[in-house]
Amino acid sequence: MTFSLRSRQVYLPGGPRAATVTVAGGRIAAVSGYEDPVDGPVTDLGPLALLPGLVDTHVHVNEPGRTEWEGFASATRAAAAGGVTTIIDMPLNSLPPTTSVAALEAKRAAALGQCHVDVGFWGGAVPGNAADLRPLHDAGVFGFKSFLADSGVPEFPPLDAAGLADAFAAVDALFIVHAEDPERLREARSSRAYADFLASRPPAAEVSAVGIALAAAAAAGARVHILHLSAADALPGLREARAGGVRVTAETCPHYLTLDALAVPDGATEFKCCPPIRDAGNQDRLWGGLADGTISVVVSDHSPSTAELKRRDTGDFAAAWGGIASLQLGLPAVWTAARERGFTLADVVGWMATGPADLVGLARKGRIAVGADADLVAFDPDAVFVVDPAALHHRHPVTPYAARELSGVVRTTWLRGVPTGASPAGELLLREDVP
Template identity: 75%
Template sequence: MFDLVVRSRRAIMPEGEAPAAVAVEAGTIKGIFPYGVELPAATDVDLADTCLTPGLVDTHVHVNEPGRTAWEGFASATRAAAAGGVTTIIDMPLNSLPPTVDRSALAAKQAAATGQCHVDVGFWGGAIPGNAPDLPGLHAAGVFGFKAFLADSGVPEFPPVDRAQLTAAMAAADALFVVHAEDPEHLRDAASSAAYADFLSSRPADAEHAAVATAIDVARATGRRVHILHLSAASALPLIAEARAVGVRVSAETCPHYLTLDAAQIPDGATEFKCCPPIRDGANADRLWAALADGLITCVVSDHSPCTPELKRQDTGDFAAAWGGIASVQLGLPVIWTSARERGHSLADVVSWMATRPAELVGLPRKGRIAVGADADLVAFDPDAEFVVDAHALHHKNPVTPYAGKTLKGVVRTTWLRGSQVTGARPAGRFLTRES
């Protein structure tokens, strides 16, 4: 007797889309059978032509708790994730207070998250000036790697590292390092302005290009793995391709906003579109899509980085003063699917970018796939249904999103975490570590 059987004529599995009946016992996928076969089960769900996908894995989420819980929090962020088909998140080491830069800070964050998580949660550590001696212990405590900024992070308690400090950090711990790649020498202070073009010109593509080169150089010198976060500038792609060709362990991700939004269409004063690095033009997005298609960019993740409406300076529309971050953990799947299908990509492609490959990046073989032995993290996804984004109906703590009013394709009907339906009533998420 299985605990749960979920059937779909359109199940997205590693080998592609096919009819299947997925049988679950004790939170684990125990068997994959023909769609119509009779199976003994306590609960049998037939999705018919609604797609069955694995739960997404979002390795770039800022939950901000403890310390800035008014911006977001574990309860709201993980409820929003589940509503968007995301069953695993990896939380960034900032903008919480304290930032996750040593073992005591990790313990404080886990204490704050206990009993609040509706999906499974792992944690990144942070590399900042002077904390290289703390990194081996933090890694041993189970963080999935270390985030470093090469430019100002926006919060004083998480300062950037220079080349020498990044080298010292990467030499200190045999870990995955994930890097916010903008070079401060190529950035300029944005003048107070409601014009998006003024903000964009303050963070040119050259800043990303130079910082990606630095990260690659340090990875080559230390032999460590480096992952470029939220790549916005397609001009840096050849550097990554060349480094990989000679054996440097470098990978890259991008985000829904860089793939689907166009700088030319951002209204002046619309600070909900501000993020760092910035949204660039449509031709740049085309090159990012091409890099996804050929595997040079491996992952699409949210970089969910919310704040209160006041910090977005929506009253003045001043891009220089506004907090930079896009809130989108609940919307990533339909945003990407809407554009991907128009470009001829399949839902299997989207699952690879947003579930399988992020799980592989951080070493979670039981996540991001429908396969025997994997966690039964499953999503019923209707790829043809449409909806209009209502910011006030989202589960994010604050109703600020650049997608408000947009019509998107694809609706998440049900999310299961380890075989149990996520309803938002009872948090059942677990903490994940590198040994998970």
């Protein structure tokens, strides 16, 4: 089927302009002038902006094995509702973790037929599996995640500096690193005060671990990506390493850009994540890292669990699971804060669609261009809503954004030209060669 969408705000690679986007066979067949004649039916989106579907490269789906925490059906339904048309699933907290080809096959089997958006997979680099990395890469994972500190689950232990070097030597791939140095972390004492938890994970732990990852990447000539950067103190080291030729990129997350440690109520464990949400001054510097390109990607780190594991009964930050589920809310959360700081919707598209797609080499995703997949979002940037947890689609509607007023509403999401809805139509993606 061929059809066209018209908008006065089509977010193209060169910037927004009035245009008509024609879709045929699930791909973008043409981008023409707003009033140009086209074949087939045309829908004028009126005041709505037309964005490329977002790409979220940091999602914990947790299926198989911990499907009671989340699952492919619920996670991808939430993604579609939030304008996300592609996710890359983390190798934990599923059972088994994606650390072998057999485990990848189990993960793909669990996902088959359940996904409302397209889904790819990361592999895991853990102690003792260096020999599995090349076969996993050949089987289609997009790269390899490792932790330098305790992951929170026993089946996915951390690497030390030597283990990270061994992984880099095993395969030429993209390595994504949870960078906290266990030597700089402190044991969190039982407490309802967020400040006590925050003190247990100081910025120095991130700065040190980022340094370890950068040194290993420089020695091996490896490509490394720093996950969920929380501590702005690490930005100078990233800039210096990149200037020195290290192939390094970095991401941050909506919660680090929008939430303030000093505003977290006692016992509000829905705010707990690792690394932690920090203060407003640190947040300002993270926005500066986005402005100068040191940080190029904004992704959710959607890390759900059961409500019980969040220990909302006791409000004990030390005992609660660390993770924020925000797959559906990332776009409005970031857009609300970005606009207040003078950034544009084109900036947000770069950070949340094109940047993540480029990170993993998905050339047909994250952009409105001829030949790209027709993954599109009709977005009302001026609509305002109050977050109602009951309206969220992920399995357990626990969120630090509850009752928060946000700007920007997703009106329709198209996956390869078809509106997302009740029937799962997502495909399972394999790694494409990165130029």
